[in-house]
Amino acid sequence: MLDNLVKQPMLWTSALTKQVNTGDKQLTILQHIDLQVNAGEAVAIIGASGSGKSTLLGLLAGLDLPTSGKVHLDNIDIFTLDEDSRAALRGKVLGFVFQSFQLLPALTALENVMLPLELTAVSNAEATACRLLDRVGLAMRLHHYPKQLSGGEQQRVAIARAFATNPKLLLADEPTGNLDSATGVQIIELMFELNREHGTTLVLVTHDEALSQRCSRQIRLADGKLVQ
């Protein structure tokens, strides 16, 4: 099998646990998650709503702190880093696509795509951003604000932004969740295309079985635990 070829683990976790205090009692959202994602893989995390998918994705990206356990990203134990170094690592290694797009309303489409490039001080930020927006079919909408774009268009901008820094790993959290099904299909196609073109490792969170089948592997989550 192709999967058995020698591949670096892009990402692995050990005993990742997240608990939160909700007033009187402690709630365990994730419990002892051990998983591994190899470079070049496309992995789907599936599970019912509330099963802890978004929480897991957030921890993989170091956007939140776990109660215990480790996340190794590109061979770095990310929770030994401070918040700023984690941010820098994200800027270098990760791309994000969120369910609710998360574009900055103050910035135009072009500026939104340029943002991660400028943060890492890439020299030809504008050219790269233009090229990517062209690639996602928004060449005519460079100077429009998110408010002036439809949901599908906003998600395209978000995808362009995610690929702008040429990340090793793309994390997508229900990228079609806020879109109608026709648009959703287009967006998924676009994402997989770009993923192939850039040779990016993909972790896709979804509750859509059909969609998960397009990935090379599925990880199932129920009540904060992995189900094999």
Place this chain on the structure above:
Amino acid sequence: MLRRDWRAGELNVLALALVIAISGMTTVGFFADRVEMALSRESNQLLGADLLVISSHPVPEQYAHEAARLGLSVSTVTKFPSMISSGEDNLLAEIKAVTEGYPLRGRVDLAGKPSQAHELQSETQALSRIPQPGTIWVDEKLLTRLDLKPGDQVDVGAMQLTVTELIMREPDHSVGFINMGPRVMINAIDLPETGLIQQGSRISYNLMIAGDVNQVQQFRDWAEPQLSKAERIEGIRDARPEIRAALERAEKFLSLAALASVVLAAAAIALAVRRFTQRHLDGCAVMRSLGASQQQLFYLYLYYFIALGLIASCTGCLIGFASQEILAHWLTGLVETALPWPSWLPAIQGMLVGLVLLLGFALPPILNLRSVPALRVLRRDIGLSNAHSLTGYLLGLTALSLLFIWKAEDLKLGLYIVAGFISAIAIFGCLGWLLIKGLAGLRHQAGGAWRYGLASIHRRAVSSVLQAVSLGLGLMALLVLTLIQDDLIEDWHASLPPDAPNHFLVNIQSDQLDALEEFFQQHAMEQPPLFPMVRGRLIKINGKPVSAEDYADDPHAARHIRREFNLSWADQLALDNQVVQGNWWDERTTESVISFEKGIAKTLGLKLGDELTYDIGGSHFSAKISNLREVNWDNFRVNFFVVAPPGLLENYPVSYITSFYVPPSGSAMIHALVREFPNILVVDVAVVINQVQQMIQQVSRAIEFVFLFTLLAGFAVLYAAIAATQDERIHEAAIFRALGAKREQLSRAWAAEFAILGGLSGLFAAAGASVLGYVIGHHVLHLDYTFNAWIWLIGFVAGMIGVLVAGLLGTRSALSTPPLLTLRKIG
């Protein structure tokens, strides 16, 4: 819902802004109120009471009854001139017979006794401070001239009295020009036995009244219509125009400071309400989609705001009351006056301002909230139309303007400020909009942090303009106060320098002028300017005879008709006079004209062109009013109500008057002067001047304190402005951080935004303050306003740094929230 929001921390910003704004405002209000009352009371010491009823016959019982009914303290003083003899010598002296309680304000200082310490100066202590029956207290003049010592006997009318004390200072000594000669004080019980109270004697009966300000005013309102021709009422302001002028300015400034704090409160509340309604759009949309009726939503929010307004205003008033008390304690440590208890008015005003502003600014958005499209549940960016928020601010502004005019207690001042602030809002708003749009064009040239700062400001154009305008207004209010405060204090010190004239010489005869000049040379003093003076009674206006009866409804005017006017002449307009209507004369003026003081012209209902006829020692002098003058009364220089050009009055009986400064060590010179020119009246106003100077010192200090407190209200605005965009910032921070931004990169972008915003408000504030400061200084306080270029730099730098620091402090928490939490909440 209130409690739910409170727990969720939703209310913090709005409630805190309200509380800070209202406590700042009430602190200033309470404190200004107390300082004002302290000032009046302090100056009333010069009168020995808050109010005098003066009469040429015994003051009718009804006045004392009414005063007692109102809970006021009363005391009577009977004054008349009489001979006092000791052996062969006798001397005409002013006799003052006092009853228990005298003086109601201030104190009598006796030689050899330390002046009564302030703690002892309670009303009961004053009771024992009058001469015992059978004794007499005398002043230094009488003591030296009759060569007396304590224990000696003197004859007063038919009675023999023992000299027991030497009076150094009486509170009501220097009011008016009547009390020139030696003075003595006796107990009123002895009066009948002296046999001096007879028909036809020149006696002035005074009823002294003191007590609570409102009660005193009530008494005055009651008494004024009852006064017969022989009676009049006098407060310190009637007696001394200098003090009146100083007090009125101080009061105006204090109310200005209180008004500034209202502006600051309003700005803070407007900003906080905006944030609040924006946050509640979602909840409204959900409730609407769940089937809540518009009316239900409206009442829900209406009650909500009323409850919130009441709670926050009460808290604010309590804090305001507590902090002004601390302030007052701190201040009384520095000055001598014990501050009287404040009235409740500032608290009521605080409550009202809180409620009116909250509802004024919040109601229109609530009216909007109910019509929030339920669609917002699906698409968050469907917001409020801006036209609706505009009506909101208009309503808020109208409410504010009305409050303002009420609070200013002075229509002119209130209108100036309202007009000033409304035009400032309009101009700032337009300019801000244009600038923000213009700056946005720059952002493609700008790099890094500046680009994001500009982008943020541009995208939040409405919010940004609102913030810049609110911050600008707040800062403008503070800058205006700074400007005026400096000018006011400087002007006071300039008009009453340490060497301000403190002695007047009255009744100098023409043939004494040379001798007097020589006298001044001998004593190595500069000859002070002499002013000619002719005394005449106004008998006709435009050919029609006038009498005091014509002014029966205005005792003040009637008094001017009954008394003699002092007429003078001059070819040049006096230094601190200003012609406000008509023209000053020149060499070509040949007609018989006079210049009239504006205030008294108004009292008597005179206007430009009226012909007045005076009876001067039996002959008549007629002249037309060719101009009206404004006179600066607060500097103790010689000034006249009526001035004619040279050549008209020289042939009438003339005497001269002058004023000059005598240092405390100069009493020997005054004694010499009195000996050499026995007919000249020397009026010593040193006590009054000291009192006024001391008052100014205290007011200056109080003003500085009040100013510091308005700064507090300024912080409320800053806080509300920063908090207004907090949610957006937290979201922005999460995205930036998810995309790999370091904290530093993010705070630099924000710093750029805050700096631009602050700089902009600073410039607005400086521009507004320059104009408004001029208008208020010139037209309301009558100051020589000095344009201050520094204000631009101060405004710009203060605005930029203030907003920058507050902004970065305020957004620190936004930087440290884990991004996932925010992204989840928004997503």
